[in-house]
Amino acid sequence: MKRRIPALLFALLVTQLVALVNPAYACGCGAMIPDGQSRIGVDRETSVVRWDGRTEQIVMRFTVGGDAHRAAWIMPVPGRATVELADGKMFDELSRLTRPERKTRSYFWPRERDWPFSSRTGDTAGAPMPGSAAPPVGVVGREQLGDFDVARLTATDPDALKNWLESNGFTLPDRLATEVKPYVDQSWEYVAVRLAPRQQGKPLRGDLDPLRIRFESDRLVYPMRLSRMAKTPQSLGLYVLADHRMEPATAIGGSAPKVTFAGSIEPEGGPLAELAGAGPVFLTAIDQRFPDPGRIDADHELRATAKDTPYRRAIYRDELLMVGGVPAWLLTIGAVAVAVTASAVAILRIRARRPRPAGAAAA
Structure with missing residues (x-):
């Protein structure tokens, strides 16, 4: 009977999901799967x-679009989460x-939108710019967190995971089973x-509530491999909060x-301070685009840089150099x-004052 409890819990979860018809959409660290004929796309993932x-903790928030009212999301993690x-x-x-930072820099010569080329003055902007053999599929735990029904799973065989889901009315794409195999x-x-x-009839759209996932890890890894299934460019x-850049x-x-x-930052109070812990911590903000998700070939592994060099982007406001309200040029x-x-x-005055030669005067 005890062995059947995890199976029953997992069955309860997956029977709530409608069989998959459309190709899976992927977010930066997992597979986002809409229900039935619905469509869902992850426009932006911020973590x-x-x-x-x-210990590694990942707090993630998805910005999604589409018309799906329900969806499933799967994320692999290297340890018990x-x-x-x-x-x-x-x-x-x-x-x-x-x-x-917003900075102003001056230029000397007038540009296209400056007088006398134009009566309007414009700006240009630039930026320099995470005993016994184990059963093939097991349920570690299940929680209801706001709008999320969360199951923490183990699997020792990708085909067994796929068969388990299909036996409970959830069609898992063959490709997802293949992508899961390395994990x-x-x-x-x-x-x-x-x-x-929880509000019936409400589609999944905009910023979803963030989730916080915690697991033990002696290396900083951010799962990304499943994003290769995405059909649209990813962002x-x-x-990253760590001891170094x-x-x-x-x-x-x-x-x-x-x-x-x-x-280096040292937040005072609030959820960021609670996540960062006591004392200063080094914050690195990274942005990356994936124009062709099919080329993603691994998970992100992050490492410390040789030096903790600080950096902040600057957005420049270019202005014509003026002196007393008059263009310097x-x-x-003048x-x-x-x-x-x-x-x-x-x-001319010097030349006019010079005495004329005597010969010239006689003539």
Whole structure:
């Protein structure tokens, strides 16, 4: 009877999901699967990763579009995970801490939109710019967290996982079973989430409530491999809290990761302080695009950089150099013109005062 309890719990979860018809959409670290004929796309995934060398915590928030009222999401994790709801205010604070500096820089010569080329003055902006043999499928736990129905699973055989889901009315794409195999080979576990708003008839759209996943890990890894199933370009924003500035070891098939902020912070109170822990912590903000998700070939592994060099983006506001409300170039040209005129007049006066030669006077 005890052996049947995990199976019954898992069956209860998957029978609530309608058989999959459309291809799976992927988010940055897992498979987002809509119900029935619905469509769902992850427009943006933003995650905060906290790693202290032993424990990794990932707080993730998805921005989704489409018309699906229910969906399932699967994320592999390297160790036994706990899952809880997180406070979305954390992302607001991180956005404030990492926002670019705004600076003004002057240019001398007029540009296309400056007088005398135009009567309007415009700006241009630029930026320098986480005993006994185990059963093939097991349920570690199941929780109801807001709009999320969360099951924490183990699987020792990807085909067994696929068969288990199908036997409970959930059709798993053959490709997903193939993509899961590397995780099964490494004895990873899985977080399966059913997203179903408590308000009936409400589609999954916009920013979803963030989830916080915690597991033990001696390396900082951010699962990304399942994103290769996505049908549209993907966007990942990653905030990394660690002892040092961090960087992805490789681009894993995406564009070159861009650091948008790097520096030591010490948040005071609030959800970010609770995640970061006591004392200062180094924050690295990374942005990456995946124009062709099919090229993703690994998970992100992040490592410490050689130096904890701080960095903050700057957005420049270019302005025509003015002196007393008058363009500096105009004053300069005027001054040069006055100087040239004065020199010419002085030369003429000097020539006029020179005595004429005697021979010239007699003639």
